[in-house]
Amino acid sequence: MSNVKRILITGESGFIGSHLINYFVSKYPDYQIHGLDILTYASDRTHTKILEKNKNYFFHQIDIFNRKEIINLFAQYSFTDVIHLAAESHVDNSINNPLLFANTNIIGTLNILDAFKTYSVGRFHHISTDEVYGDLNFSDLAFTENSPYNPSSPYSASKAASDHLVRSYHRTYGIDAIITNCSNNYGPHQHIEKFIPTVLASIYNNQKIPIYGSGSNIRDWLYVLDHVLALDLIFHKSSPGKTYNIGADNEISNLNLVEIICDLCLEKKIHPNPRKLISFVSDRLGHDRRYAIESQLLRSELNWMPIYNFNNAISETIDWYIKKFSKI
Structure with missing residues (x-):
């Protein structure tokens, strides 16, 4: 294999994933960008199928819960890096079917981690949620990267478990892993259920x-393209083992x-x-009741700031x- 970066982006046809992979394919023509998605009801291939005209883009329709197919995929392509977004994400659905969320978000992440540990030499970037921290009273200070986990729903519990798995693989096996926890995203491409x-x-x-x-429930709203810019910066510039919160201070x-x-x-x-x-x-x-995260670490260490004005972005949305x- 050559020294070219071969990045696997899981969940590529989902809301955030579709924006991220479009950005990476365009910005990094020398990278091989592989998108993976099972294409559930929440996926929309129309936002990524247009990338097939690019020589640096490849698509794989695979369920991350299918361990054998994931291992075979890594064995075939020897991905250097992974940006892992694939997940079941709707809280109401997690209440009705917790097992699906455990299978995809926990076991699926474990399958990706094991394949990465065996075949990859670069970075594992795990995208997670601020919901792992639980909720806040209206007068509480925002969560930081050091806040304890206290998930409230089967969805956030499954994401908390996947976060812990990623950290454990960094500490136990020495893989280069980073985690980002974002606030509520908004923008084009999101499924109608949101x-x-x-x-x-x-x-x-x-x-x-x-x-x-x-x-009265409060959320911090982050424009999806601000999130993508943060992910790009963190993936390329952060130190191994780091965790960053990504929020817009827009409660x-x-x-x-x-x-x-x-x-x-x-x-x-x-x-x-x-x-x-x-x-x-x-x-x-x-x-x-309320989600709020402090992004000061990301802003001070990597000089990230949200650049999209909320009023303009929500109007365009x-x-x-x-x-x-x-x-x-």
Whole structure:
């Protein structure tokens, strides 16, 4: 094999993965970029199939739970590096089917780690979530990289377990592993089941906008392209064994976010009175009150800062989804 980087990006046809692999294929033409995805309901190949015209892009449809296929793939291509995003990620689905989340997020990650340990010599970058830390009271300080794990849902518990596996492989086997924990992402390509696309689909179709509980739950919203820029920087510049939180310091309650979206949709003449569609529904089981993470370590060590303005990015996000809905 040559000295060319051969990077495997798992979950390449998912929300964040599709943005990341498009960015890497374009920015690094000398890298071989391999995308892997099982193509579940939450994947959308249309965002990555366009990459097939690039000589440095390759696609593999494989389930990371299938240990034999993963081992064979690594044996065939000897990937130098892995950026691991493949995961089941919808909290409601994890409540209904925890086993699926354990199989994909825990065992699937273990399969990738074992293959990497055997065949790879570069970096294993594991993408995780701020939900592993649990939730905060409204007056608490934001979580840091040193905060203890306290997951609330089967989804966040499965991601916490995968984080621990990655750290254990770094310490036990000496692999070059790094972990990033991000806040809630928003932007184009996200599946309709997620919060912002659900709100926009409801407005577009003149249906009730479902809001859990009172809508007071708070999330830190990170634009997906800011996340991609952070991942690129961390993958290339951080030290082995590091963990970084990636957040935008952009805490907004669910109700406030819906109101912002409604007002923009009114301004854009998408609906004559979107706020009248707001409907409060029974709260999610174990619904976390507030997520907030401190990204100072990333900002001070690697000089990362979010560059996308929230008002502009959420407006462009609305435009993208409305255009998508109009074609259905």
